[in-house]
Ligand SMILES: [Zn+2]
């Protein structure tokens with residue numbers, strides 16, 4: 655096999671694109687493809703102020719890197735989730751990377767505010783990943799609004815998107831099918847949310863991060879070990895092995911054929927939360943209720 659551009663020995667073959675590329679040509683292809691995805695979905699322009707939410711993992715750090723390389727105004731946001739050593743190590747990686755980029759990084763500490771994920775998981779009946787997703791979405795939007803950003807960009811890749819699509823299809827979660835899109839427009843109380851890496855596989859983002867010497871945290875969050883998302887990713891990878899190209903097609907054909915039909919189902923009836931003012935499905939938003947519970951719990955244990 656040869657690099658399609660220059661004929662040298664390839665570093666990667668992507669069966670879903672029928673494309674083999676060498677190191678240099680993969681890097682420039684990856685960057686052009688990111689730009690194309692941004693334009694295709696009208697995600698943002700050079701005039702936008704973008705907040706990239708970084709976890710310390712390969713996807714979010716690579717996204718931050720690429721967006722700045724492409725000339726976008728992109729700052730970072732790290733939410734310290736209070737998950738022991740894992741959070742400490744990922745915070746270190748993010749801070750070092752911000753220095754390398756000479757970029758602005760905003761850091762907030764969930765532990766100070768409401769006790770961190772381990773506690774929140776214990777005081778609710780929800781799975782850790784579900785509580786974590788809730789407080790992340792809340793904080794991303796809140797911080798973006800407080801600091802005047804117009805767009806929140808996350809590093810979700812094709813494996814993330816296709817596996818969550820699969821689990822929601824299997825459960826016929828119709829509401830979800832109307833909300834899953836790489837760009838969610840700004841609406842009352844919400845800034846725009848985008849996923850510029852939605853068409854890259856995990857393998858592709860990892861390779862790009864490695865080739866650019868990005869020092870990311872490799873270990874998974876300790877709570878994600880038995881998360882259902884990992885199981886769905888494995889299933890998709892097995893299908894992909896047998897029928898190359900399925901993963902990308904599953905996702906893209908959903909965007910083209912299914913999403914438009916369910917868009918109305920995804921619409922929500924929201925009001926400003928009476929406590930924090932963020933959009934909420936009820937008078938007091940789920941995060942404010944959670945915060946109250948956590949604060950009460952912590953006070954009870956001090957006494
Ligand atoms: Zn080449």
Ligand SMILES: [Zn+2]
Nearest residue numbers: 927930939942
């Ligand atoms: Zn609230």
